Amino acid sequence: MACPLCNDTRWRSVVADGVERVVRCDCWRAAVLERLMAEARIPSRYARCELSTFEHDMDSQREAHRRAAAFVESFPVVDRGLLLYGPHGVGKTHLAVGILKAAIRAKGARGYFFETRELLRLVRDTYNRSVEETEMDVLAPVLQADLLVLDDLGAERTSEWVQETLGLVVNTRYNARRPTIFTSNLVDSPDSTDPRTFIFQLGARTRSRLAEMCDWVEIRGVDVREVGPHASPDTIQRWQKQSPASPDNLRRAGGLPGKGKAMARARLRDQPPVELAWPGGRAGTKG
Numbered sequence: 225m226a227c228p229l230c231n232d233t234r235w236r237s238v239v240a241d242g243v244e245r246v247v248r249c250d251c252w253r254a255a256v257l258e259r260l261m262a263e264a265r266i267p268s269r270y271a272r273c274e275l276s277t278f279e280h281d282m283d284s285q286r287e288a289h290r291r292a293a294a295f296v297e298s299f300p301v302v303d304r305g306l307l308l309y310g311p312h313g314v315g316k317t318h319l320a321v322g323i324l325k326a327a328i329r330a331k332g333a334r335g336y337f338f339e340t341r342e343l344l345r346l347v348r349d350t351y352n353r354s355v356e357e358t359e360m361d362v363l364a365p366v367l368q369a370d371l372l373v374l375d376d377l378g379a380e381r382t383s384e385w386v387q388e389t390l391g392l393v394v395n396t397r398y399n400a401r402r403p404t405i406f407t408s409n410l411v412d413s414p415d416s417t418d419p420r421t422f423i424f425q426l427g428a429r430t431r432s433r434l435a436e437m438c439d440w441v442e443i444r445g446v447d448v449r450e451v452g453p454h455a456s457p458d459t460i461q462r463w464q465k466q467s468p469a470s471p472d473n474l475r476r477a478g479g480l481p482g483k484g485k486a487m488a489r490a491r492l493r494d495q496p497p498v499e500l501a502w503p504g505g506r507a508g509t510k511g
């Protein structure tokens with residue numbers, strides 16, 4: 225249906241002080257926002273992720289939500305981005321997507337969502353001769369966006385090329401003072417031999433750049449994929465004591481779950497959420 229105000233010309237005339245002039249119609253802004261949102265590359269599985277739909281059961285989730293809302297409020301007048309890090313399933317990507325959508329809607333930001341692994345794949349594909357896109361075709365929007373979400377930093381197996389490519393993105397955005405929202409399951413520890421740390425995966429230089437350009441927000445929530453949504457405080461407490469994937473036990477075991485634990489998790493998921501007795505494993509069952 226054509227816009228009743230401007231008949232889809234996107235301009236309409238107004239008379240002020242007896243002088244007639246043309247201004248942008250309201251529908252123009254709506255159309256611009258719709259286009260920005262469509263171009264933001266937010267995967268459809270995150271269609272419902274908004275800041276307003278973020279569930280925060282734990283203090284660190286509440287704090288992260290507060291920081292996310294404050295970021296959007298100040299955007300684009302922000303000095304630093306956010307680095308949301310913590311274990312699986314605490315809502316890091318939900319928050320990052322919520323920030324991006326809110327910045328587009330409220331501020332008209334030109335922003336993009338990229339899963340780190342997908343971005344690296346797109347760049348790598350350009351080295352293939354049958355692909356006409358160049359590396360810079362892929363990277364230009366990433367480097368120039370008003371706001372970039374780089375999801376799951378460190379999920380890609382590290383290599384010199386991976387570190388160099390991510391370093392280019394991080395450095396360019398840092399130099400241009402363009403804010404970035406990162407999410408990551410990596411752990412912040414100075415141990416450069418531990419493959420679960422930022423320093424191992426990204427290198428010391430990029431890690432320290434990230435420290436300069438982002439506020440680091442650690443989220444230590446419960447894993448909703450293990451306890452189910454709307455878990456009672458009792459269930460959460462039991463989970464914190466028993467699950468090897470809980471933040472407390474992860475810390476005790478020295479890091480994030482590996483493949484064996486992921487399989488064990490899949491088994492856990494098939495059980496009713498309150499039955500969280502853990503059949504063994506090095507993280508132990510004692511709380």
Ligand SMILES: [Zn+2]
Pocket residue numbers: 227228229230231232233234235249250251252
């Ligand atoms: Zn109109």
